[in-house]
Amino acid sequence: MSYRNPMSYRNAAFPGTFDPITLGHLDIIERAASLFDQLTVAVAESRGKNTRLSLDKRVALAKKSCHHLSNVKVVGFSSLLENFLKLNQINVLVRGLRSVTDYDYEMQLCGMYCRAMPQLEIVMLQSRPELACISSTLVRELKSFNAEIRPYVPDAVAMEFAQ
Secondary structure, eight states: OOOOOGGGOOEEEEEEOOTTOOHHHHHHHHHHHTTSSEEEEEEEOOGGGOOSSOHHHHHHHHHHHTTTOTTEEEEEEOSOHHHHHHHTTOOEEEEEEOSHHHHHHHHHHHHHHHHHOTTOEEEEEEOOGGGTTOOHHHHHHHHHTTOOOGGGSOHHHHHHHHO
């Protein structure tokens, strides 16, 4: 087995549905952006997840939320993640972990991704404790009761939902 220099991995992707993007997502994005030359926030169409916001709206909110990060680009995609990564010549996948449950799920995904793309490296970033409770599902639930979501989402999302 040959050793691969991690410094040769300059382009990474952080995929998700971001329905909507949260402060937890943004924290992972900011931290990953500091590790790689280019980070692509890959917003998945994810037909099976029954998202509340359209793909275009989720991409727009993610772009607004990441505008301060010069090495981050946000794109939507509707293919298999494997195909997206290959098409964009990305060989590092960034994943965020909030809990042991997330870890178990991510390990299953890692096995699948690594079988399909043996050259893929996966970097898992642990959520900061104060952000680990935040999820898009929680934000949508709060919003359904007209509760305040500002403590959990970037300003762009709070302004969008206030309209």
